Amino acid sequence: MFENLSHLALQHYWWVLVSILAALFVFLTFVQGGQTLLYSVGKTEGEKTIILNTLGRKWEFTFTTLVTFGGAFFASFPLFYSTSFGGAYWVWLAILAAFVIQAVAYEYRKKPANFLGAKTFEIFLVLNGLLGTILIGTAVGTFFNGAMFSLNDMNQVDWQTPYRGLEAVLTFHNVALGLAVFFLARVLGALYFIFTVEHETIVARSKKQLLYNTIPFLVFFLYFLIWLLLKEGFAVNPESGEVFMEKYKYLHNVLQMPLNSVILLVGIAGVLWGIISTLFMNSGKGFWFAGTGTVFTVFALFLLAGFNNTAFYPSVYDLQSSLTIQNASSSKFTLTAMSYVSLMIPFVLAYIVYFWRVMNRKKITEEEMQEESHVY
Amino acid sequence: MIEIADVSLVDWSRAQFALTAMYHWIFVPLTLGITIIIAFMETLYVKTGKEEWKKITKFWMTLFGINFAIGVATGIILEFEFGTNWSNYSWFVGDIFGAPLAIEGILAFFMESTFIAIMFFGWNKVSKKTHLLATWLTAIGANLSALWILVANGWMQKPVGMTFNPETARNEMNNFWEVLFSQTAVDKWLHATSSGFVLAAVFVIGISAWYLLKKREVLLAKKSILVAAVFGLISSVYLIMTGDNSTRTIANDQPMKFAALEGLYNGSEGAGLVAVGLFSTSETDPNNENLKDFSMKLEIPNFLSYMAFLDWNAFVPGIHDLIDGNEKYGYMPASEKIERGRVAIQKLGEFKEAKKAGNTQLANTLKTELTSESFQNNYFKYFGYGYFENPQDLVPNVPLTFYSFHTMVGLGFFFVLLFVLSIIYIVKGTFDKKRWFMRLAVISIPLAYVASQSGWIVAELGRQPWVVQDLMPTMAAVTRISAGSVQTTFWLFAVLFTVLLIAELKIMFRQIKIGPKH
Known part of the structure; x- marks a missing residue:
């Protein structure tokens, strides 16, 4: 079945899959956002315990999605993997370090003889939430603003600044996306607490945080979006593969891919409805609206970056080194083989959703924390 | 053309990868084996309905949780280091090597992370049988993830199922099944996972022996020893068989490595x-x-x-x-x-x-x-x-490869003896009367780790100077970056991992001292 698709169709298919993984990852950063709310929502030890156990049962999903995102990108667009990871060395290693400290923090925080003290592990979680979201958001910003690299005829990357990717923070548009992701993660984190925790004070504080974080999220996100639609973009000539600058490229993408634009609008509306219904209508389901909205929005943004003859990882140093879904992809054979593997994804999603529901059937309470044998 | 990087960059990049891989491999083998031992124990609980088995299961699960967290932490770095430090390699072989990594994420990691949450937090949320299923699926997920990464590693030792495409200047896959079922990959998986089973069995026996020495948790210790020793014995025999197979594969495909490991x-x-x-x-x-x-x-x-x-x-x-x-x-x-x-x-x-x-x-x-x-x-x-x-x-470095190989093999045979004696003494009821043997069992825990690490030294140092056998030397695989940058990240990770390891060991020792919850 996949054998009959053209190489180009498979490249598009895999860009869709990578975009879905990215979208799910951003949704799952509610864990990271929630971690940064630790001290503003949890004041007593008991409250902190509830918060960290609420998040602690989900952190591995976010982590696994990130790892799978990396693996899927490697398999489908290896030139991106080698160029970006090898090139923007410092950015990626900083992101990874932020995730290393998260992985141990939940398990070790409350354990006796933990050597560093509970406070240190809490700081690890806050740092993970802060750096993980801002840095990843900023790094993805370079999909639209370009990075400083060149490729030689053997496709080896040469990075043109000694900061190895950290220079992305000098472009405010990148940082705006990083901050938008950060505040969105906090919004989602607050919504998740409201959705899963049965504890008046935690819910009340989460609502307050929801409001406080929605405002900066909207400011940064709208700035990012509007500027994106107004800026020049990195277009590809589908015949020659030549990359050139096109005015209003992303606006053109929005207009030329109407279905994607509908997904984007539905996504944004979903996020807003999730927030509004929670703040003003006392709905407890806002998390799902905002979560689904996040998935739609991020997915649509990724398609804007890679579809419609656009270079998804442009180089501002050497335009012709820019990566497109065509020049960065795996061979037709590999994409075909991997496409068969991708048929397992719905099955994997189904069991995740099923068991997620089973585990979340009852809200988390103070009593459960006392009865539970494995508490973070 | 591919340029050769300077020696110090190559050395530091190798050092960083070795650091990450060796730290990661401190935690992985225990995860591979102990999840299966725990699943056996829980099966006994569900079958017999005896609460003591539940207590035993939960105790080993606590130790597993401590170990698992840091295994995950070191694992994420490893996956991305192929890109960050070996970007030339990532492009040259990405068409083949990326696939198993992606499959590992999709099929194995999600299985592990979904069911581990149920294993730890689902005791009161799902039925006994569903919980047992979750425990087994966690064990299977862990061992499946090992499969895919070892398929990737096996391919580097013996590249198969591909052709070189001059247009893209890289190797491209032309036979997925050849990559997956290559003898080297299969041998590697079976050998590495069974080494994890053996290590976990030694771990369980050693800690149980410590309790017996202290005359504590006698029931838990004896029951655990029986399960672990039987599992360990079967695994160790299998380990030797797969090792023997691997040796033949190496002799055929990597004769230099074979000569080195035998001096x-x-x-x-x-x-x-x-x-x-x-x-x-x-x-x-x-x-x-x-x-x-x-x-x-x-x-x-x-x-x-x-x-x-x-x-x-x-x-x-x-x-x-x-x-x-x-x-x-x-x-x-x-x-x-x-x-x-x-x-x-x-x-x-x-x-x-x-x-x-x-x-x-x-x-x-x-x-x-x-x-x-x-x-x-x-x-x-x-x-x-x-x-x-x-x-x-x-x-390659002959003495290091030789000594590592012989340490691994020697200890492998020693563990067979350890398991046989454990079974005999526990069945005869004399285990807790033989202080020398209990002490030996405790000392065997670090030895299992030494054997396990030695195995990877043989596999990875023995194949130098190649990153992909005969096709890509290590020096051509490295990312073009200043050696100073890699040196800096090396030390940052060395400090971070060491601090986390100390935390892990202290927590682990304390939990063992505390013992199961009564």
Whole structure:
């Protein structure tokens, strides 16, 4: 079945899959956002315990999605993997370090003889939430603003600044996306607490945080979006593969891919409805609206970056080194083989959703924390 | 063309990868094995309904949780380091190597992370049977993730199922099943996972023995020992069998590694196996510090020939045969391979030049030549050799490979004995009366880790200077970055991992001291 698709169709298919993984990852950063709310929502030890156990049962999903995102990108667009990871060395290693400290923090925080003290592990979680979201958001910003690299005829990357990717923070548009992701993660984190925790004070504080974080999220996100639609973009000539600058490229993408634009609008509306219904209508389901909205929005943004003859990882140093879904992809054979593997994804999603529901059937309470044998 | 990076960059990049891999491998083998032991214990709980089995299950689960967290932490770095530190490699083989990593995420990691949450937090949320299923699926997920990463590693040791595409300057997959079911990959998976089972069994027996020495948790300890020893014995026999298979695969596909792990310099028919050996400190060859003579050795005649080729009189090539060549037995001198590799590299360069200059006709002619079967078999096969100046650089560190191999094998046999005695003593009811044996069981825990790490030293150091056997030398695989940057991240990770390891050990020791919750 996949054998009959053209190489180009498979490249598009895999860009869709990578975009879905990215979208799910951003949704799952509610864990990271929630971690940064630790001290503003949890004041007593008991409250902190509830918060960290609420998040602690989900952190591995976010982590696994990130790892799978990396693996899927490697398999489908290896030139991106080698160029970006090898090139923007410092950015990626900083992101990874932020995730290393998260992985141990939940398990070790409350354990006796933990050597560093509970406070240190809490700081690890806050740092993970802060750096993980801002840095990843900023790094993805370079999909639209370009990075400083060149490729030689053997496709080896040469990075043109000694900061190895950290220079992305000098472009405010990148940082705006990083901050938008950060505040969105906090919004989602607050919504998740409201959705899963049965504890008046935690819910009340989460609502307050929801409001406080929605405002900066909207400011940064709208700035990012509007500027994106107004800026020049990195277009590809589908015949020659030549990359050139096109005015209003992303606006053109929005207009030329109407279905994607509908997904984007539905996504944004979903996020807003999730927030509004929670703040003003006392709905407890806002998390799902905002979560689904996040998935739609991020997915649509990724398609804007890679579809419609656009270079998804442009180089501002050497335009012709820019990566497109065509020049960065795996061979037709590999994409075909991997496409068969991708048929397992719905099955994997189904069991995740099923068991997620089973585990979340009852809200988390103070009593459960006392009865539970494995508490973070 | 691919440029060779400076030595210190290559060394620091290798050091960083070795650091991450070795730290990661402290935690992975225990996860592979103990999840299965826990699943057995929980099965006994569900079958018998006895609360004591639930308590035992939960106790080992606590220790597993502590170990698992840090395993995950070190694992994420490892996956991304292929890109950050070995980006030239990532492109050259990404078309093949990326696939197993992606499958690992999709099929194994999600399984592990979904069911581990149920395993730890689902006791009161799902039925007994669903919980048991979750525990088993966690164990299966862990072992499946090992499968995919070892398929990737196996491919680097023996690249199969691909062709070189001059257009993209990389290897491209043409047979997925060949990659997945390559003998090297299968051997690697079976050997590495069963080594994890053995390590976990030693871990459980050792800690239980400590309780018995302290006259505590007697019931938990005895029951745990029985489960672990039986599991350990079966696994260790299997471990030896898979190890034996691996040796033959290595002898065929990586003769230099084979010669190094046996310290064999001069090949011979009916070669003997050096069971125990000690290298002298002086170098035998001024050009190569890795070549040293044995100052003492204990040899079993003809055994090496049998081990390698199942023939007591077969010829086993030594390092000198592989470097200088041996016409009688058909081994090409390394200098000839280097020459042929250079031809392949040069041809590829000419093709690239022709493409750049827009000379389509010449480019097409060169492409046809490059992809022809005779060029592939006579020249391209030696592509990687073209990067070397000195044939001596093709020799790995012999003493280190030899000692690691012998440590691993020796300890492997020792564990069989440990399990057999454990079963005998526990069945006879004398385990807790033999203080020497209980002490030995406790000391065996670090030995299991030593054996496990030694195995990877053999696998990875023994295949140097290759990152992909015969195709890509390690020095050509590295990311072009300043050695200083890698040095900085090396130390940052060294400090971070060490601090986390100390935390892990302190927490682990304390939890063992606390014991199961009553």
